Amino acid sequence: MPQLDISPWPMVILSMIAALFYFIQLKLLNFTFYxxxxxxxxxxxxxxTTWELKWTKIYLPLSMSQ
Known part of the structure; x- marks a missing residue:
């Protein structure tokens, strides 16, 4: 059974990450942050208020004698 050649995988993964970063940067460039x-x-x-404009008389309660 032939062995799978994985030598190009790191380059594919790194280029994919670089492309995603580039596209995200392009999307954020067009986005307006307020x-x-x-x-x-x-x-x-x-x-x-009306009670500050005039003097008001304070009445005693009815239960108190004068």
């Missing part, structure tokens, strides 16, 4: 949006510093806005 930058992550930078978070803007939030400005704290103080909203004026």
């Amino acid at each position: 930058n992550t949006p930078l978070s803007k510093p939030m400005k704290t806005q103080k909203h004026k």
